[in-house]
Amino acid sequence: MNDHDAIIVGGGQAGLAAAHAARAHGLTPVILEAGAEPVGSWPRYYDSLTLFSPARYSSLPGRPFPGDPEHYPHRDEVVDYLRRYADCLGTEIRAGHRVDTVTRTEGAFTVHAAGEASLTAPMVIAASGGFTRPYRPALPGLDTFTGNVLHSGEYRNPEPFAGQRVIVVGAGNSAVQIAAELAGHAHVTLANRAPVKFAPQRPFGKDVHFWSAAVGFDHLPIGHLLKSPPTTAVNDAGIYRAAVEKGQPDQRRMFTTVDGDTVQWPDGTRERVDTIILATGFRPGLSYLDGLGALASDGRPLQDRGLSTSHPGLGYVGLEWQRSFASATLRGVGRDAHYVMRKLTGNRVSTSKRCCQPAG
Known part of the structure; x- marks a missing residue:
């Protein structure tokens, strides 16, 4: 006999959305979260992080993001929102449970968490x-660099880098946002293989997410058709493009x-970097x-739109481009979670286990 209907590994936005979907389909799941809270x-992202999507488009199923729907939530607002969402789920959440291994025998999975009793579920x-494992590309000579190397996941604020010569490698939202912030405290170069692409944050007076939702781009289930995620443009209200054009930060090829x-640098010049x-x-x-x-040899899951292609009963939520452009975002994980749960349960839907409904 199994201990639970379903075991959800991870208590962040993907895990909470998965729990919401599981309950909506009549299951009583348990969430195993490695951290101290779901x-x-x-909480580990840099201090100034602000979402590029307004609150209106930054919600999990059943509970709108609080505040002005058009404001862009700060990191700490998202943390508070997730805490409140977890509280209203009505789902058992076991914090401090870091899952080590998962095995499968006779149609049931056994989940082993460090220092805890094993749990079983179908x-x-x-x-x-x-977004749990920082990607560190094999750049030429980087392993011999005698200065300081860190991933953006370790960056918090610009103060420790005051007066330094800093290179930020990347061309996405985080790279540009961090480089622009640092440029007020240090000499910063944004290094990338191709020029950063910028997209207007509010074309024709509406946030880009409004247009994405209006034309259905967020919902297009095309993620499984992509051999690799496409390069996306940096959402910009005009601040970041202007900063780069002023050379704060300057932009160079890798x-x-x-x-x-x-x-x-590619032109042969050499310089010291901190x-x-x-x-x-x-x-x-x-x-x-x-x-x-x-998993495949490169560590990527063997899956199709969130459903394991190797093990029946195993699903995924929160992968980048799992089904759509929004799959790994607050606004997108809910749709994917309900799709996966619907497939795993055979479309069995319950009306008795609703949770996180708006007040009033």
Whole structure:
């Protein structure tokens, strides 16, 4: 006999959305969260992080994001929102449970968390997200750099870098936002393989997410058709493009070599650098599925739109481009979670386990 209907690994936005979907389909899941509380990685992001989507488009199912629907929530607002969402779910959440391995025998999964008794269930949802393992590209000579190297996931604020020569590697939202913030305190270069692409934040007076929702782009289930995620533009209200054009930060093609504390640029010039920040994204943290045989050789899950192609009963929520452009976002994980749960339960829907409904 199984301990639970479903076990959800991860208590961030993906895990909470998965729990909401599980309850809506008549299940009583348990969430195993490695951290101290079910808020995912949000508290560890840099201090100034602000969402590029307004509150109206930054909600999990059943509970609108509080405040002015048109404001852009700060990191700490998201953390508070997730805490409140977890409280209203009515779902058992076990914090401090870091899952080590998952095995499967005779149609049931056994989930092993460090220092805890094993749990069994016919269904496991891997919702530890697509942003838990920092990606560090193999840049030429980077492993020999004698200065400071850190990933954007370790960056908090610009004060420790005052007066330094800093290179930020990347071309996405985080890379540009961090580089622009640092430029007020240090000499900063934004290094990338191709020029940063900017997209207006509010074309024709409406946020870009309004237009994305209006034309149905957020909902297009095309993620499974992509061999690799496309490069997206940096959402900009005019601040970041103007900063780059002023050289604060300046933008250059990727350095060619690193020698000690010195980098060489494509034009042959060399200069000393104090810190290199890798704003190069993340990869799914799914090592607990290694022994199950559910992952490809590069660590990516063997899945189709969130459904395991190797193990019946195993699902995923929160992967980048899992089904759509919005799959790894607050506004998108809910749709994917309900799709996965509907497929795993055979469209069984309950009306007796509603949760996180708006007040009033």
